[in-house]
Amino acid sequence: xxxxxxxxxxxxxxxxxxxxxxxxxxxxxxxxxxxxxxxxxxxxxxxxxxxxxxxxxxxxxxxxxxxxxxxxxxxxxxxxxxxxxxxxxxxxxxxxxxxxxxxxxxxxxxxxxxxxxxxxxxxxxxxxxxxxxxxxxxxxxxxxxxxxxxxxxxxxxxxxxxxxxxxxxxxxxxxxxxxxxxxxxxxxxxxxxxxxxxxxxxxxxxxxxxxxxxxxxxxxxxxxxxxxxxxxxxxxxxxxxxxxxxxxxxxxxxxxxxxxxxxxxxxxxxxxxxxxxxxxxxxxxxxxxxxxxxxxxxxxxxxxxxxxxxxxx
Amino acid sequence: xxxxxxxxxxxxxxxxxxxxxxxxxxxxxxxxxxxxxxxxxxxxxxxxxxxxxxxxxxxxxxxxxxxxxxxxxxxxxxxxxxxxxxxxxxxxxxxxxxxxxxxxxxxxxxxxxxxxxxxxxxxxxxxxxxxxxxxxxxxxxxxxxxxxxxxxxxxxxxxxxxxxxxxxxxxxxxxxxxxxxxxxxxxxxxxxxxxxxxxxxxxxxxxxxxxxxxxxxxxxxxxxxxxxxxxxxxxxxxxxxxxxxxxxxxxxxxxxxx
Numbered sequence: 117x118x119x120x121x122x123x124x125x126x127x128x129x130x131x132x133x134x135x136x137x138x139x140x141x142x143x144x145x146x147x148x149x150x151x152x153x154x155x156x157x158x159x160x161x162x163x164x165x166x167x168x169x170x171x172x173x174x175x176x177x178x179x180x181x182x183x184x185x186x187x188x189x190x191x192x193x194x195x196x197x198x199x200x201x202x203x204x205x206x207x208x209x210x211x212x213x214x215x216x217x218x219x220x221x222x223x224x225x226x227x228x229x230x231x232x233x234x235x236x237x238x239x240x241x242x243x244x245x246x247x248x249x250x251x252x253x254x255x256x257x258x259x260x261x262x263x264x265x266x267x268x269x270x271x272x273x274x275x276x277x278x279x280x281x282x283x284x285x286x287x288x289x290x291x292x293x294x295x296x297x298x299x300x301x302x303x304x305x306x307x308x309x310x311x312x313x314x315x316x317x318x319x320x321x322x323x324x325x326x327x328x329x330x331x332x333x334x335x336x337x338x339x340x341x342x343x344x345x346x347x348x349x350x351x352x353x354x355x356x357x358x359x360x361x362x363x364x365x366x367x368x369x370x371x372x373x374x375x376x377x378x379x380x381x382x383x384x385x386x387x388x389x390x391x392x393x394x395x396x397x398x399x400x401x402x403x404x405x406x407x408x409x410x411x412x413x414x415x416x417x418x419x420x421x422x423x424x425x426x427x428x429x
Numbered sequence: 430x431x432x433x434x435x436x437x438x439x440x441x442x443x444x445x446x447x448x449x450x451x452x453x454x455x456x457x458x459x460x461x462x463x464x465x466x467x468x469x470x471x472x473x474x475x476x477x478x479x480x481x482x483x484x485x486x487x488x489x490x491x492x493x494x495x496x497x498x499x500x501x502x503x504x505x506x507x508x509x510x511x512x513x514x515x516x517x518x519x520x521x522x523x524x525x526x527x528x529x530x531x532x533x534x535x536x537x538x539x540x541x542x543x544x545x546x547x548x549x550x551x552x553x554x555x556x557x558x559x560x561x562x563x564x565x566x567x568x569x570x571x572x573x574x575x576x577x578x579x580x581x582x583x584x585x586x587x588x589x590x591x592x593x594x595x596x597x598x599x600x601x602x603x604x605x606x607x608x609x610x611x612x613x614x615x616x617x618x619x620x621x622x623x624x625x626x627x628x629x630x631x632x633x634x635x636x637x638x639x640x641x642x643x644x645x646x647x648x649x650x651x652x653x654x655x656x657x658x659x660x661x662x663x664x665x666x667x668x669x670x671x672x673x674x675x676x677x678x679x680x681x682x683x684x685x686x687x
Contacts (some may be wrong), residue, residue: 288552296544296561303527303538310525310598313487314605315513315542324548339585 134397137275147384149343150399152278154379157336158363159285160329162378164360166369167293167301168322170220171228175360177238178208178330180352182337187255187347188248197261201338212330216323235357242349254348261342274343279428281339282376285332297321333360366407368414377415381407438501440465440609440640441517446495447663453578455481457663458495463609463642468612468635470654470671471644474683477660480522483512483613486642487519488512500608512543516608522617524594528587528603532578533588535597536569541603544674568604576600576630591618595627603634610634611642616650628653648675648684 137145157179164170185204189195219230235383242249247257260269268274292298304311304318311318341347357380367378385403389396411418437461448456455478463469473479484490486497488509496505504512527535546558555614573579576596581589586597586614602610612631617623624647631653635641645651648671657674659667661683667674674680 170543185624291554291558292548292552294562295554295558296541296546296565297551299530299534299565300540300541302530302534306527306529307525309489310521310527311538312509313513313519314538314601315510316538317508328548359481 133279137272142271143387144169144384145275145374147387148380149271149278151376151379151383152275152282153336153340153359154363154383155282155344155376156278156285156339157159157333158360158367158375158379159282159289161360162330162364162367162369162375164325164329165364166374167305167338168247168325169305170231170322170326171361172231172326172329173354173357173361174231174234174352175329175333176237176357178212179337179340179356179360180238180242180332180347180349181208181211182334183341183347183351184242184255184337185257185334186338186341187250190342191255191258191260197259197338197342200341201335203425204338208334209327209329212327213323216326220319220322231359232354235354239349239353242352249349250347250350254346258341258345258347260345261339263317268342276340278343281335286372286376293372297324302323322424362404366411366414367406368411368416369418369419370413371416371420374414374416377419381415383422439463440497440500441642442496443482443486444496446485446492446497447481447488448478448515455663456485456492457684459656459660459663459665461665461668463474463640464656465640466635466638467656468631468641468643468654470651470657471642471658471660472646472648472651472657472674474646476662477646477683478648478663479660480613482660483519483611483644487517487611495630513605516606517611518602518605518609519611520598520602520613520615522614524591524598524618526586526594526597528585530586531583532586532589532593532597533569533573533582534565535567535601536572536578536604539572539601540565540568542605572600572604576603592620592623595619595623599630603639607639609640609642611644613644614646615643616645616647624650654668 136148157175161172162173164172182201182204185207186197186200189203190197191202215234219227219234222230243251260267262268268277300311300316300321303314304316304321308318338353363378363382364375365378366381367376368374386396386400389399392399407415413421441463443459443461446456446459459482470477471482481490485492488504488507492505496503499512499515499517500502502515504515527538544561546555546561550558573582576599578593578596578600581593586594589597595618599612599615616627619627628650631641631643643651643654651657652671654671656669657671659674659677660667660682661679666679666683667677
């Protein structure tokens with residue numbers, strides 16, 4: 117790729133990204149903030165699915181743990197934001213390691229069902245342990261993230277917090293993919309037996325990626341709590357886990373930036389279609405089915421394949 | 430002291446290994462060793478139990494009786510990757526390449542057992558992680574040249590010919606610098622010319638110091654082995670040099686039915 121083309125490929129999206137909150141309405145910027153949060157949580161799910169072949173429906177639990185830890189430590193205890201986020205990540209990764217070690221010995225639909233069970237158990241506990249989570253009433257009054265007195269208290273400001281974090285995580289994801297363990301993961305996905313005879317401990321590697329995925333889910337949950345300043349059990353139901361899985365599948369699990377496209381699809385498109393009135397849900401569902409049928413490798417995979425075909429010509 | 434023991438003892442020792450699937454007795458007290466530095470053959474007609482024995486040695490199947498010792502250590506209950514880390518590396522009857530990865534990446538993964546960087550270090554591109562990647566690239570490039578794969582290095586391994594895939598798998602196993610390389614029917618799917626090239630390649634690898642255990646039903650290929658064991662109906666019926674084996678009455682009967 118020539119330097120000019122490379123500059124254009126990276127420069128145009130960057131300019132659009134910077135300009136967007138200046139020209140878009142507050143509501144649209146708000147949607148993009150959610151797209152950023154979903155990108156972070158969905159990245160973990162996409163990595164699990166794309167590199168380990170694990171269908172995870174448990175991400176809503178880790179998203180919830182991150183959010184409740186932030187609510188508990190920052191709203192109830194008055195501790196700073198990093199403490200809440202670190203506590204959420206520590207608890208999520210601990211649970212992921214404990215649960216993942218036995219559960220990740222399963223495979224295929226049994227494993228998917230096990231993660232679904234984990235998602236449902238989490239949802240029930242979030243509801244039942246109201247002494248901790250506030251149950252259906254939730255926990256309010258969560259402070260904004262305000263380093264050095266600068267509060268990320270508007271969609272405009274939060275947009276410039278959440279997306280750099282998401283981009284940083286995408287870069288880390290890219291680094292991992294192009295490393296010893298990243299290659300091992302891809303090898304394990306293609307042929308577990310052949311990977312094992314090269315010394316790859318598939319189970320241990322799967323657990324590590326599950327833990328990593330939980331950390332991403334938890335971090336996204338913490339940011340979510342700081343953004344909306346109120347959390348309740350409705351935000352961490354199983355449909356949220358399905359959304360994370362959906363965005364991973366739609367965006368494409370074999371490309372690093374696929375989850376970004378998937379997150380934009382499931383957050384921005386339904387709102388944009390809502391101007392169609394009552395039939396918008398139907399149109400969205402049709403678009404969803406069409407995307408899954410026509411783009412088996414997701415948006416990211418389709419763009420990558422198109423780009424490669426063009427380069428080959 | 431330990432080195433001396435290893436030199437004296439076989440690198441691989443299979444002792445009294447038995448296995449049955451339901452009522453079918455596939456292996457009956459199999460006993461044989463692979464001396465260090467040797468090219469040992471294990472032959473037998475279809476259904477002799479070669480693949481089962483191979484799976485037991487490499488850790489894919491636990492034996493119901495008997496032990497497998499490697500470099501003086503009992504590895505009978507060790508998982509596959511632990512055996513690999515000890516230096517026991519195998520290939521498969523149907524080549525198992527990582528189809529979505531390029532040939533270069535397939536070769537790079539061969540180094541895996543010698544590297545140590547962790548997931549977090551890889552994400553942060555730690556110095557160790559970068560050094561390891563450079564090493565993996567260098568080793569892959571070297572293996573590509575050595576095995577004649579330079580023209581297909583950037584192609585997806587799943588899209589090269591069956592013969593090439595066999596070569597990729599073998600090259601990848603060699604990149605891992607095994608102490609014992611176990612080859613399961615490496616000539617299946619190859620034509621006569623490719624088999625002749627494979628023979629030369631195996632002899633070259635053995636001369637370079639890799640101990641090889643070659644499992645095949647192809648008597649012609651196994652002629653490269655310095656010592657051959659013949660497995661028939663789950664038992665070793667003959668052991669020795671190939672010329673000797675060919676004259677053995679039981680072997681002739683097992684292979685030719687005469």
